[in-house]
Amino acid sequence: MAIADRLLALVTSAAEELFEQLRIDPAPLSMVSIDEPAVAQHGDYASNAALVLAKTLAQPPRHIAEILAQRLRQDVLVDAIEVAGPGFLNIWIAPWALAREVIALFNDGEEYFRTDLGRGATLQVEFVSANPTGPLHVGNGWLATYGDALSRLMAFVNYRVTKEYYVNDTGGQIRQLGASILAVRTGAQVPEGGYQGAYISELAARYEGSDDVVEAGNWAVPIILDLIRTTLDDLGIQMDSWFSQASIEESGAVADVVGELASRGAIYEREGALWFASESFGDSRDRVMRKSNGDFTYLAGDIAYHYNKLVVRGFSLVIDVFGADHHGQVASMMAAIRALGIDEGRLEIKLGQMVSLLDNGQAVKFSKRAGTAIPLDWLIEELGRDATRLLILSSSIDRASQIDLAQAKAQSMENPVFYIQYAHARISALLRNAVHQGVDMEVASIEALASCRHPREVALMKNLLRLGPVIVRAAEERAPHKIVGWLMGAASDFHGFYHDCPVLSAPPAERTARLTLARATQVALATALDLLGVAPLEEM
């Protein structure tokens, strides 16, 4: 158990013992937390216990804090404890306790950080799902990387994850694709709303089929999907499943799900079309399911697809990762989930805000149809897989990001990858040197590591242990960028330690302890990097 969790248990049980009132009404105890103060003078850990219990106990917070402090001081885990400010408990932890955790971390490796949030539940993450009408652009790469990192994170906390790409291989855009290829083949102008770009010319040159737009479109789809698969592969992303929209339409599942809605009284007919009464399930208006020409709408297909995911395949939880331009679909889909009697908590739709590109400060407009999109391949080639992933993952998808292509191309320090990778590479170099010098590589004892009291050493040890809680939080909030935040901090702590605390030239006992700390740091860094799908570097 992590130190913060131990302390929390300690504080709450002490409060419960000392104050009878809390045995009758333990609810306020849930407000008690253990924090890590920003300032060293406020201790290794701090608790708000006295502050949040003051009202229930009808006593001044500082008085409560004094009573708690007196009891907690007797625990072996606690080195010192102070009451500060309005009633905070500032706790200094016994060095051996910190050292014991760091040794456990090193011995257990990444298993040390594992938690069982998911309890083995099945989770499907749907992401990318870009129309197979052209190469992926930078915006696709953003959400692809997010979806992949989120999948890794969720798998780490014990969800059984399936990564799926929904292939929109039917409908109007496929006809447009076919029409565009045919137009270029005959030297005519690409139709309004058609696709352009070098890849269309290449497809047109290779196409030997008929003048049927559907045939031409269907012929091109697998070729384009291969391009997409290769690009994803270059980004280190392998989907577990590619699910065809056409297959679900051909299976009759769309008609079935509309029938299911109808049997629940949620379908009516008007002007020759079948409508889903989605407004009464929370949508802003009703939606057409089957057009008056007899075709089902995209939404109807999408509902059938989600029915397939949640009911037919029965995933416990489904997370859709969409661009913010799909926002309009969310209310309709959730309405359908409710109308079908499915627990709406089983579907989460994460909307990634748009990514805008700047080139030397000037906005770059991009559009797949106009052929002016910035290809994802280009970005990966310029930056490399790891730098691309880390650049993308360093900020939240809730915010519209801007990247400057000129800066990205320069591989400047805008990208945190160098700072983080350097820390890992430095440790690798340290270990190589140690082996070369014939240094004893045994693991330090808890006592030896506990005697490392340099502020740099203590700060590093404490930060290493934070990774566990950070992973939990990142998974709960579906926010892999929090892992990058931890990595930056841990790298910073390591660089500081490395600068101020010589390892190999230290006396043997201290050398072993510091080497153990460095190796534990490497384990933690590698664990975090692996969650992001970024390879740790042995040297730079």
Add this chain to the structure above:
RNA sequence: GCCCCUGUAGCUCAGCGGAUAGAGCAGCUGCCUUCUAAGCAGUCGGUCGUAGGUUCGAGUCCUACCGGGGGCGCCA
């Protein structure tokens, strides 16, 4: 008009309701005969969009307003 996201240092962005709001880049100043200087330290730089509210405590939660992005098809 309605819905979603967002507004934090010159720039790009972090920041569970906790104490004195951070990092990287850019600027300035120190530190390599010493385990990788892609590093470390210092410095400059902030009315956390505005105004109310909830709270012992608000950058964080609520409301309104202002600014930015996206969405509101018998397209997909």
